[in-house]
Amino acid sequence: MAQGLRAAIDFLLYEWLRVQTLATRARYAEHSRETFDAVLDTCERIARDKYAPFNRLVDTEEPRFDGERVILPAATHEAWRAYADSGMLCAAQDYAIGGMQLPYVVEAAGNAFFAAASVSIGAGMLTVGNANLLMAHGTAAQQRAFALPQFAGRFAGTMCLSEPQAGSSLSDIATRAVPDGPGHEDDPLGPRYRLRGHKMWISAGEHELTENIVHLVLAKIPGADGRLPAGVKGISLFIVPKWLVDRDGRPTGQRNDVALVGLNHKCGWRGTPNTLLNFGEGRFPVAGAGVGSGLDGQGAGAIGYRVGAAGDGLRQMFHMMNEARIGVGMAATMLGMAGYLASLDYARTRQQGRRLGPAGKDPAQPPVRIIEHADVKRMLLAQKAYCEGALALELYCARLVDELRTGDAEAAQQAHLLLELLTPIAKSWPSEWCLEANSLAIQVHGGYGYTRDFPVEQYWRDNRLNMIHEGTHGIQAQDLLGRKVLMQGGSALRALRARIDATAGRAGALPEWAQASAVLQQAWQRIEGAAHAAWASGDPTEALANAVPYMQAFGHGVIAWLWLDVACATVGREDPASVGRRQACHYFFRYELPKIDAWLAVVQARDRTCADMPEEAF
Template sequence: MGLRATLDFLLYDWLQVEALNGRERFADHSRETFDAVLDTCERIARDKYAPFNRTVDTEEPRFDGEKVILPACTHAARLAYAESGMLSAAQDYAIGGMQLPYTLESAANSFFAAASVSIGSNMLTSGNASALMAHGSAMQKKVFALNEFNGRWAGTMCLSEPQAGSSLSDIATRATLDGEGAQTDALGPRYRLKGNKMWISAGDHELTENIVHLVLAKIPGPDGQPVPGVKGISLFIVPKQLVDSEGALTGERNDVALAGLNHKLGWRGTTNTLLNFGEGKYPVRGAAGAIGYLVGEPGRGLQCMFHMMNEARISIGMAATMLGLAGYYASLDYARNRPQGRPMGAGGKDATQPQVRIIEHADVKRMLLAQKSYGEGALALNLYCARLVDEQHTAGPQAADEARLLLEVLTPIAKSWPSEFCLEANSLAIQIHGGYGYTRDFQVEQYWRDNRLNMIHEGTHGIQAMDLLGRKVLMEKGRGLQLLVARIQASIQAAEAAPLLVVEAGALAAALRQALAATEAAWSTGQPGEALANAVPYMQALGHVVLAWMWLDVARAALRADAALPANAGRLAAARYFFRYELPKIGAWLEVVSRRDMTCALMDEAGF
């Protein structure tokens, strides 16, 4: 059973995604149109992406002094993707979109991540354009967003800086009005930007005729000095090539210069850059600084950018999931075909007997079940989050608001849990291959290298954990956490009616009580330093509770469909594995959270 069969089950049997077609926005769609989109993306991924995954890993981007050079296969893959219409799949018909449910868009894009994640990193372009559709002016939408959605231009997001990393309040990039007065043209208030941005994915390339950078920068306050903290941060459109109000290139290069390429452990096919804005390498219109156009209101840059970042975080979770599943499929195939060792009989091993395939060994089955439980469970979580996006935009007011709040709580988990545990799945895939897995003759070592970035990508593990325990479970007086608890309890109650799931339902109920007690204990003193000292163990534990919930619900769907089918029997086995081998781990994690253990926080650096 491969990825397509798993997607079909999760979409149609579990999430009942066809029901969305009863809503006005999706009324033109059917199971047939959904399947056609999945078929198209599966074919493009198989033909244009998968054969070149090793190519883009070994032929890294290089700078010849004028432009970034990428393999021809990258150009062909991106063109095929853009021509498929997937960049605007969930957008309105009026702007050339398909008005697909985001759930379908997310599922269809999973094929590209599984085939070659570093070729298939188009998420920033669609995320960039979506942020502009939400916060940009009518002209900015027309000129920039629509030309990204149609594939003509690419997009980035430029947050981090060499000296600040993830600490956005410390960014040093500055934006000042262009000229002595407020210079405004059809594209919006015009500013000049100066500063440096680091770790910019797809920051420079020749795949498109233009690159639209979304840049965070600080505007000086009334006293001419930068406003401290995040309140002074604004968002700007800074195109690589300047354009007019009709979206035509003016022939002027903006002062955005490639300062260097970062050489990464994985994701080597995606250009990753250090960009200098306004350093004077490309003087423009007789003044210093890169030209940028303000998006939204001054000082509200983070709110605008987080629209894009939340979408990117769910996409990172999906990328991590697909890499985990790619390794699982590879190690499953290897285990089915690699003969080694002999079965253990009553008198030990009989050397006269023929060798068995390694999949017949219990420990190899353990490693395969672990990978399956991590990968397919994470896929269920990411698709569930995508379904919440559709609820947020197309359901009635109450359901939409609940979906919004539930998504706030789940997003740090949907990004970080797959990033950690699907990386572990990749490690197990290497282990199953033995020494061969540690060589470049097999792709499992590349899957591990590619996946290692995702615990850092779009907000590190520690940042996501502090966001979860420090903000998300507390927001709106804890209503988001209460919604999550109510949904989990509803699944538990439904599972208790199925004799085969009674034990698992009870185990999840007990785990949920543990997690809630730990949440309360962490904040019992009201001291953030104590509560957040063990935020990562908290996120690991709550993530395991959420994944157990996913598996309990998926198991119910498997029983409804037909438990005797091999695929559904496999799902039930993966659910049992997760409940018996994984869920019990939360006790140790929650113990340090509940005691507000300060071992790590109080460690004197001299002792290291």
């Protein structure tokens, strides 16, 4: 399996995106294709040795809570150690703090191997995202105490946003943060607060993989009247470590008042403990100068250090959320790839049935391998088109992140616009279509695919999470049609169209792709036209009633564009992989892109069939 994945990644990185040219930039001057390859080799090896063999194990041996500790399989501990030792937690960081100064696109490609091998073992994405947020918004002391130990793998990180009553709607969070008595502003680790509240759906919220866990917690600071400010503008961000630390980040041995209430038992993605946490309810009372002694068992609150300005929490958290959304998209993509490659292996060996037509009429003929059946080829080619298309999207977005960080001002501005627009697609499209790919992988296996003796049913279960976490499908669609296509007077959409038109221009000059080029441009005229029609009345309830179908059409339009761009990169090559990429591109244009008309029709018409459905009529 790993071979097919590596080949797909190598082609996209070096032949399509030409990331080796990043070495001409000052930040990456010590890099080259050789150093990038060495990173990919390492990731591939660790994923193969420490992740893949245990993917089923972490599904069957779910995290358990014995009342005191969360128990994870030994394999999870070893995988974490190997991952941390690889340096990947610090891959993109400066040499000065022990990083590799890798481009983000190479980091993302390296991490893809772990997601394909066992998506739920790893908590690396959250840890890196947490530390990156602190590097962007924390003080030097906060970075030293909380970020650097995460890059080193000694601490792990979480993001604590949702609450039982506040999932998608963060404005309704009720976790309360009050200043921790006189002098609370003077703590070397940042303004010190006491937090009380419940946080739900916290991945890796409790475990013993690391010395400490750094929770980044959204909470509200009550006003003078004691009430929590309404809306998202009242949200602040806090560092709440599981174990309190000294100013250098060394755990003091004093537990902070963060307690596991329970584990969520999930359909899939079971290797990662998902938790409900209580902050400041007195399970681990912390004495202090602040309100209440904390020694009466009631709990004075968990100690938290504010990051940045009060009320700025959501904006800061979004720094982490955007990376997380690309990470989710990549995870969905890799689950899809894993299923595709597993079903391809199966189809190449499993014998069943005979060819259609006269040649197959003779039952005395031996059966053929199922890859010889057209419908099995269809299911394989669909998977390839979905998953390698999604991989192109994720790597393209990752490359844009590098442009944002190291491009010139104009290029960085373009990259910013494109990323804003493409992030909801990078999150949503693989979540939907690589899940569909996993279903096809089951189907290729027949009954065997439905058993737990083969890996594909787990990929499918694991992948179902991705349309939910880090912003649901509906949230992504509102972000796309409600904000991103409108932003800066439509300039993000114009930036995307410029890139699409450039691809179409190149493809239009090639006989094999001239028709697809025209089809792509027509499709994008309809996608743009539908957005205008949706907003024609200016009423968001009309415009957004069909935001999800719009996002589906937009996503298919993006993937069609990227496939055409990839196909152009294969011109003149007749090796099997290039032939296969071109065929996948044809598949996407012939079987998939035509689906957008059905989705766009309801957007264009501002169809109110759903919105007008009376509740009592369901």
